Amino acid sequence: MIVIGTSGYYYKDWAGVFYPEGTKKDGMLAFYAQHFPAVELNFTYYGIPKPSTFENMLAKTPPEFEFVVKANKAMTHESGEEDVFKKYRDAIAPLVQSGRLGAVLAQFPPAFKNTPDNRNYLYYLHEQLPGVPLVVEFRNNTWQKQEVFDFLKQQGISCCCVDEPEHRDLPDRRAVFTAEPAYVRFHSRDAGRWYAKGGKDRYNYLYSEEELAEWIPKVSELAAQAKKVYIFFNNCHAAQAAQNARRLGELLEHK
Numbered sequence: 001m002i003v004i005g006t007s008g009y010y011y012k013d014w015a016g017v018f019y020p021e022g023t024k025k026d027g028m029l030a031f032y033a034q035h036f037p038a039v040e041l042n043f044t045y046y047g048i049p050k051p052s053t054f055e056n057m058l059a060k061t062p063p064e065f066e067f068v069v070k071a072n073k074a075m076t077h078e079s080g081e082e083d084v085f086k087k088y089r090d091a092i093a094p095l096v097q098s099g100r101l102g103a104v105l106a107q108f109p110p111a112f113k114n115t116p117d118n119r120n121y122l123y124y125l126h127e128q129l130p131g132v133p134l135v136v137e138f139r140n141n142t143w144q145k146q147e148v149f150d151f152l153k154q155q156g157i158s159c160c161c162v163d164e165p166e167h168r169d170l171p172d173r174r175a176v177f178t179a180e181p182a183y184v185r186f187h188s189r190d191a192g193r194w195y196a197k198g199g200k201d202r203y204n205y206l207y208s209e210e211e212l213a214e215w216i217p218k219v220s221e222l223a224a225q226a227k228k229v230y231i232f233f234n235n236c237h238a239a240q241a242a243q244n245a246r247r248l249g250e251l252l253e254h255k
Helices: 025-032 051-059 082-098 116-127 146-155 191-199 209-213 215-225 237-253
Strands: 002-007 038-041 066-070 101-107 134-137 158-163 182-186 229-233
Touching: 002 237, 038 229, 051 082, 066 082, 082 101, 101 158, 116 134, 116 146, 146 158, 158 215, 182 215, 209 215, 209 237, 215 229, 215 237, 229 237
Parallel strands: 002 038, 002 229, 038 066, 066 101, 101 134, 134 158, 158 182, 182 229
Antiparallel strands: none
16 A cells, blocks of 8 residues: 655645645645544654644544654764653544554754764663554664665664755655555755755755656565655645645656
């Protein structure tokens, strides 16, 4: 099963482009769920919400709709104290109990390089989220080694495949399956914006038909190995993510 969606759904600049004019904030998720089968939630990176937040989101979406939730920054960019994990587990409990949590996405910073200590931390992170599918996204290409992929496979951790600019330090656009679920994130290919202004406009990018088509064989490769492939578009300026997500879905249907 190939599941396509966007990274987040609440964006004011989607009004009149994806959402009909006048759509209120409270109605956006329900509308989104009419068009996509899953959403990747990034707000949990900045703060850990109450369980009621997810209970409300479950109530606004159909029973087959799925959520992927980003790990809190304290779990990927800071020390990862045990009390943070407890709060996080409590927060996502409604999603786990409903069977509608697709995975937890742990996005690590560029400074998180492939070292023995960091590999041990991945093991610790996975231990702190028992029974939850864990996807890790690296922003440093020192992790793109077969020994790392073997390690992730052994630990049952999914490696996030990425589409982002060609740069000496960034991971390249390869398809790798290490554990369920297979996972792909589209960010941008604009190298100039990636680092300019502190990355403020990093994800302001619209993928071309040709760029999307490059992923058809790669997604097919992942789908041949995995029971489920999640694909999320993070280029969310002006609903570009929704446009690209829809088009990739069409291309995959007619491949």
